[in-house]
Amino acid sequence: MNLKNLHSVFFLGIGGIGMSAIARWFNHIGVPVYGYDKTPSPLTEALEAEGMQISYADDSNSIPEPFKTSGADKLIVWTPAVPQSSELFKYFEANGFAIKKRAAVLGLITRNMESVAIAGTHGKTTTSSMVAHLLKHAGHNTAAFLGGLTQNYKNNLILHDEGSSESPVVVVEADEFDRSFLHLHPDLSIVTSIDPDHLDIYGDAEQLMEGFAAFIRLTNPGGKLIIHQNAYEKIKQKEIGTTPIFQYGLHSGNIHADNIKVGTTSFTFDYVAEDQRIDGLVLGVPGFHNIENALAAIAVAIHYGLSKEAISAGIATYKGVKRRFEKIYNSDRITYIDDYAHHPEEIKAFLQSVKAMYPDKKITAVFQPHLFTRTRDFASGFSESLSLADEVILLDIYPAREQPIAGITSEMLLPEITSLNKCVISKDNLLAHLQQHVPEVLVTIGAGDIDRLVKPIEKWIRDDKE
Known part of the structure; x- marks a missing residue:
């Protein structure tokens, strides 16, 4: 497949960080880009501002005009984060479109x-x-x-x-x-x-x-x-x-x-x-x-x-990557750092460094587990790594592509966490909790939608401290 001869490309899951990079590449070389994602995000809004057309309805009625019919000059780029039970996936599959995984397309782009x-x-x-x-x-x-x-x-x-x-x-x-x-x-x-x-x-x-x-x-x-x-x-x-x-x-x-x-x-x-x-x-x-x-x-x-x-x-x-040891706010009274860590070894490495940087301060970690299977498979590791913090606040598990698994919850991590202060609260109640127990060094950790809390937390800190 000669990617430069394509008439148009549709991305199933365009808001994913890896998918969006490839979408931007096609957009750069002049191939019209369309896409679907479950919900709007700052990233999808940026893609739309760059000229890409995005729908948030998993409905064949939302198919854009160029994809009403299939052809060799049209490509569907798919990420498994969108299930094959998706109405859009089933439509493209039933109508004979070329469907390639993101990784395969990346391989084609970079092969020469x-x-x-x-x-x-x-x-x-x-x-x-x-x-x-x-x-x-x-x-x-x-x-x-x-x-x-x-x-x-x-x-x-x-x-x-x-x-x-x-x-x-x-x-x-x-x-x-x-x-x-x-x-x-x-x-x-x-x-x-x-x-x-x-x-x-x-x-x-x-x-x-x-x-x-x-x-x-x-x-x-x-x-x-x-x-x-x-x-x-x-x-x-x-x-x-x-x-x-x-x-x-x-x-x-x-x-x-x-x-x-x-x-x-x-x-x-x-x-x-x-x-x-x-x-x-x-x-x-x-x-x-x-x-x-x-x-x-x-x-x-x-x-x-x-x-x-x-x-x-x-x-x-070098300034880093968003959500990788990203210092959101820093003052003599409070420091706030956000990180994407979602595996026990990542959390361990992150918290060890935070403790080395702030050896005399109380560290409060807010963690959102990512995936039921990962939480199940590494429960003890998560508890051990999180115990490096002085206080641990757990949010509910972010399911991503998975369905719930009976008995697998954030609460199952609590017994093995050795931090003196530990609890599970909802995202809606997090700010109120922080306001009542003002941290010295606050870290938010996770790969799910915990990133949606970063701006509200930062606003509360700035409104409260400045």
Whole structure:
């Protein structure tokens, strides 16, 4: 399929962060874009402002005119977040439209470009955006399809300069969900982590590791695999091809950090590799895990010939990704940070960094579990990680694509949480609770619709404190 010959494209689930990046790419090259999503959001509103036509009705009567009939020049891009029982999906399927998953389309878009693919059960969005920023900031011809909105570019799509004489490099976030990353053929691969997740897709941790091994085998043998030490230990016994391997970790590996200094606004560190050292790097997005992400990104930058000065400047100007350790408000009396963490290991890494930054302050964590299956599979891990906070407030589970599972609720996490103060409350009652128990350091955590609470919380803090 020649994507540039398409007459029009329809996205089933256009408001997803990965879907919207591809929609923006088609819109950029002049292909009319239509789409459906369940509810409006700031992202869908932005897409509409960019000229895309979006419906919020799962009804065949809402089908736009170009899709009243099928044809080889029309494409339906689908994400499994929209169930196949959807009326729109059934309409497109029954009428013979070409339906391709988002990952397959991303593979088609990038198949003839040199690519850097970043995979991992956590850390891939930040690392992807770091790689893209380091290259772009240094003037390297770079495109990127990201799983989050970068604070530097206010977008999840970065476009390369088509008029440049330099061949572009495309940075791609490689999603393990639904084995999506197996549609890619990267020249360089990064694997940030391999922790059990998406067991509703893979069945067990062993099959998840097999999926990552298959992804690694897709890497160009003449390229590189840059992999976190912990991930390598889990997968080293599997067949992963002959690509040269470089391991990284916070304190050990071919690539590691030295002279780490923790601050409330930035972390500083030295980059140390077997043949390279860059001292005094200042990362304005705090977190020990973000230093690790930076180590992998810097290794890619060195591969593409960036100077120490360019790398230092790129790290210093990197602003992060929306909802990844995003500091919403900060004063002497209260600090508010929002984060997308939705796996026990992510929550652990996030809260450990928050505690290191604010060792003498009370930390209040508001967490919205994401998916019934994930809550069921990792209940003990969630309880243990959340216990790093002084106070834990649980919201109801965000179901996303799932139906409820009997007995699986947020309440099941409470018994093993060791924090002295812990409770489950509704989203509607959260603000009132916070007003009665004013936190010192407040963090909101989760991948569901907890992001809809960020603005109201910020408004309450500003109205109350200023």
